[in-house]
Amino acid sequence: MKTIILNGSPRKNGVDSNIASMISEEFSAKGHTVDVLDICRLSINGCTGCMSCRKTGKCVQDDGMNGIIGKIRESDMLILISPIYFAAETGQMKIFTDRLTSAFTEKRPLGDVKAASILLTCADPEGDKKYGSTLNRMLDEVGYLKVEDRSGVIIGGLSPDTLRDSPKVRDYLDGLIRKL
Ligand SMILES: Cc1cc2nc3c(=O)[nH]c(=O)nc-3n(C[C@H](O)[C@H](O)[C@H](O)COP(=O)(O)O)c2cc1C
Numbered sequence: 001m002k003t004i005i006l007n008g009s010p011r012k013n014g015v016d017s018n019i020a021s022m023i024s025e026e027f028s029a030k031g032h033t034v035d036v037l038d039i040c041r042l043s044i045n046g047c048t049g050c051m052s053c054r055k056t057g058k059c060v061q062d063d064g065m066n067g068i069i070g071k072i073r074e075s076d077m078l079i080l081i082s083p084i085y086f087a088a089e090t091g092q093m094k095i096f097t098d099r100l101t102s103a104f105t106e107k108r109p110l111g112d113v114k115a116a117s118i119l120l121t122c123a124d125p126e127g128d129k130k131y132g133s134t135l136n137r138m139l140d141e142v143g144y145l146k147v148e149d150r151s152g153v154i155i156g157g158l159s160p161d162t163l164r165d166s167p168k169v170r171d172y173l174d175g176l177i178r179k180l
Helices: 015-029 052-056 068-073 091-103 132-144 167-179
Strands: 002-007 033-038 077-085 115-122 149-156
Touching (some): 002 068, 015 033, 015 077, 015 115, 033 068, 077 132, 077 167, 115 167, 132 149, 149 167
Parallel strands (some): 002 077, 115 149
């Protein structure tokens, strides 16, 4: 089974990149293939709203988004990870999800993807109670992309040094592993 993880945090070695590594290590140990992409390092431009993709299925822009939708389509599981920045996903993650619009014209916009999971991390330990609307909006977008099995979690109060011992992170990973 192939999994693609899109990390929306610009922070190297932060919470999100460490969780992406944990998922990658555990899935790989079970014989699955995992691709982790740091979208903040891919120079992805914002959608221009030109609507060409509604006719052609392709974006007119030639940038870091090239090939990513193809990679997603070959995957069985899609995982989007982002820190919360002022009550929303990072700007880079929003730009990335806006650009998925060019897949909308396809009957199966995300190809082989059977399950999509969204993980939002935040500093506030009670963030799961505060940022549900952000998670729901992102889950809706994955719904427009016709992925039926979609789920999401918000985990607050993590640090790169302690997250491997977090029961919430463990639960999240166990939930993903059950989908493999
Ligand atoms: C610009 C900025 C805005 C943030 N806004 C929030 C916020 O609104 N609520 C919150 O709980 N944490 C907020 N945080 C904290 C991050 O969401 C949190 O530390 C996250 O786990 C960092 O993940 P990372 O290490 O992968 O970047 C913010 C951090 C930054 C840098």
